Amino acid sequence: MSKAPLTSRLTIDSLIDAQVDFMQQWLHKQAEPLSMEAWRWFGAQPLSNYINCDHLQHLMKDWLLNQPMTEVMRTDIRDILHTIIYHPVNDNVPLSELVDDTQVQTLANYIGSHEQQRNVLIHTLVGNETFADLLTQTLYHAINDFMETTLDKAGGVGKLMKLGRSSFEKATNRNLDEKLQTYLHRNIKDLTRKAEANAQAHLSNQEVARLLIMGWDRIKDQPISELQTYLSDEPNNSSIDHIEAGIQQSYNRLRLSPYLHSLVSASIDTWYANHQSDTIATIAASLHINEEAMAQCSNTLLPIVYDAIETPWLTAHIRDMLEAFYAQPAVKEGLALNHD
Template sequence: MTSNPNSDFKPDSKPSSPQTHEPNQQAAALIAAQVPFMQSWLAENAALLIKDAIAWLYQQPMSRYISLDDIQKLMTDWVLAYSLSEVMRGDIKLVLQSIIYNPVNDNTPLSELIDDAQVDHLACYISRHDAQRAALIHALIGNDTFADLLTKTLHHAINDFMEGTLDKAGGVGKLMKMGRSSFERATNKNLDDKLQGYLHRNIKELSLRAEANANAHLSNDEVARLLLKGWSRIKETPLSTAQDYLNNDISNDDDNNSIEHIEDHINQSFNRLRQSDYLKTLLKSASKSWYHHHINDTIGQLATALYIDDAAIDTLANKLAPLCRDAIASPVFADHSHQMLSDFYQQPEIQKLLNKS
């Protein structure tokens, strides 16, 4: 950003102006009267001065003081340069704890956050994407992995059942095992492989039929109806139901505390993202698009987009006025004012005017 002349300012330091000898008695008397007057006048008019300063600021073009490079460096050299501090991590835990376990959740249904119109719109949007729905059904039902998994599961179940049954059948079971062995030697085929192949062919055919039936049954209207029906079942559920899936154990064992887990995942995700070239590329592109879109805007136009209007400025000025008054009344301000006036009265031209009077 543009250089800040006060970037090295220290409250307990004097201005870096050349040190001169003390002003004469006349100048000293003037300074002694002027400093408290300045403090009184500025304190009395603090709110008005703040409003005037903001009004002036609103008229200034954003690009005069903030460049695209400034914004991008702010993100890369500050926002993304550091991991979350322990203080910030602790604050995140406090906020999560306050939100998730707030008593108001007990009497607040899910429909308070999401209304029926939003769900209707979402259901209609999802139901229209029949190609994506068909791909999802195929991934869940019609793919070979699903058929193979089901085949192996049934094959193992049948084998376990047969082995257990034959072992309990005594002599008959031994005779059946001998028959199985004779069949495999005569046909040079493994009965297990034959059974598995049979199951796979039939299950694959069944999965394809199931996929076709699902696509035929899940029409656009049916998908929308199912989504709305599901919403109607859960919309009156209180938000506190989420607590049933969390553990609020506050013992020393953090492994059992869900808030600790959530915060830890937030921290890990932020650390991973802030170091990724992917996020840096996206932020660089997004900031460039935003900056060039608003390059001709004034600071006031940007503020208006955030609803910072005249009423908000009045409120802000009144809130900042006490802080400004305290700063003006501080010894730091008095010392700097005294030094500024001393330097002023030490100028040769001013000395001449004082000597004439």
């Protein structure tokens, strides 16, 4: 008995079911090579075919700069900073792991060879008024403590000296402590100014560089965790919270600044002028994204693609597409198939 023609045993619905199943299996098998072929095609396209300078300007300004950082992202930044700063590994890694000796040498030589920077450094170290005030108070307390201790142990002589001090204050209508502080303040400031002028006049470039390098040598072997001593980790007084809030304040002010927008526009114009004729692959290669990297990325994403192929929503879309195809009068008439 001869078999009936294939077309007489198929309906449009059963044909669609078979095609949906075939397409899903075919896509599952071909997902990896298709993704690489798509990358090769995309990589060969010139940037200017799809992206112009205005697109980049819109992306950077309207989407990035005009949008504040979300609270979720800010929380993540704070948590990550806390993890990095207070990680136990910092107890066993020296500061020299962060900064190489050659970098310090280069910076020291640069500062030492530039007069303005050198003078700023000397002023900070020697001529700083805050340092002079601190030294004044330190000397005052040391002298006052010495005098009080000496007078208490001097017996009658000490009482006589205290009487003389009282007489001096009554005669001059001035407190001796105040007089002493004024004298120290005036003279120490004068000494620090002279010391600063002398240092600026006589410290050579090599000596300034040597001082910086010596300072680095004293601290470079300390663990990175030493930096934690300058931070507070109290729940209501976290240094990390203050740092992140300060960065956010600066960021929010700058991102809306016409000044920053002007610089961003100029930077985008420069970049686009340099790369508008490049292919996508050439630009990607400058970021170390090549075919090997894309193959690794493709392998990582394949489980997602496989799951997507098998989802009900994709199955439904494929079915809708095929039903629309077979619903065309010319197709229905040509195939001579019917629904169940």
